[in-house]
Amino acid sequence: MKERILLIGPQGSGKSTQASLLAEFLRIQVISTGDILRDLSQSDTEQGRSIKKILSEGNLVDDGIISQIVQERLAKPDCENGFIMDGYPRTLNQISCFDPQFDLVICLKLSDEEAGRRLLRRNRADDTPEAIAQRLQLYHGETDPIIDYYRQKGLLSEIDGLGTIEQVQQRIREVLDGKNQK
Ligand code: AMP
Secondary structure (H helix, E strand, O other): OOEEEEEEOOOOOOHHHHHHHHHHHHOOEEEEHHHHHHHHOOOOOHHHHHHHHHHHHOOOOOHHHHHHHHHHHHOOHHHOOEEEEEOOOOOHHHHHHOOOOOOEEEEEEOOHHHHHHHHHHHOOOOOOHHHHHHHHHHHHHHHHHHHHHHHHOOOEEEEEOOOOHHHHHHHHHHHHHHHHHO
């Protein structure tokens, strides 16, 4: 069965770990726009340099450009049986540029306090309390409209992001089981 899944969650929610585990289980690819853009930013071309600048400034890549990159990536044969998307769409306008036609949108829920606590534990230089608060605020501004959009379309499942990696993965699989029984 073809599964086109979008995984959404704040930094610290363990989203990429959960995406990889699920991808392995379903034998499909994770498509991470952050990874694709970081790769592209390494190339010594005009596009590479422009993406590098945008990423280093912490801005978003232009909607038209990212939607085309995603559209081309999803057209490759390894996405034929489905994919797990991490990082797209980030604006409602991106959906109008290119809509990946998700079958299911899973949101890992974590309170800002818990997300903040987890990020502080990483002890990374850019993980100061101020920077963390700023990123969480950006996350909500960016993601809440997208979550609302998919909720209205009836595609959204929200999952408690608290617990062990295995517990959260189990909850995700239960959502999938529930959907396939419908
Ligand atoms: P991430 O690894 O998902 O945090 O993405 C890293 C960076 O890539 C972001 O800060 C953005 O600059 C850029 N990026 C990733 N996905 C998108 C997207 N869908 N639209 C625009 N920019 C993106």
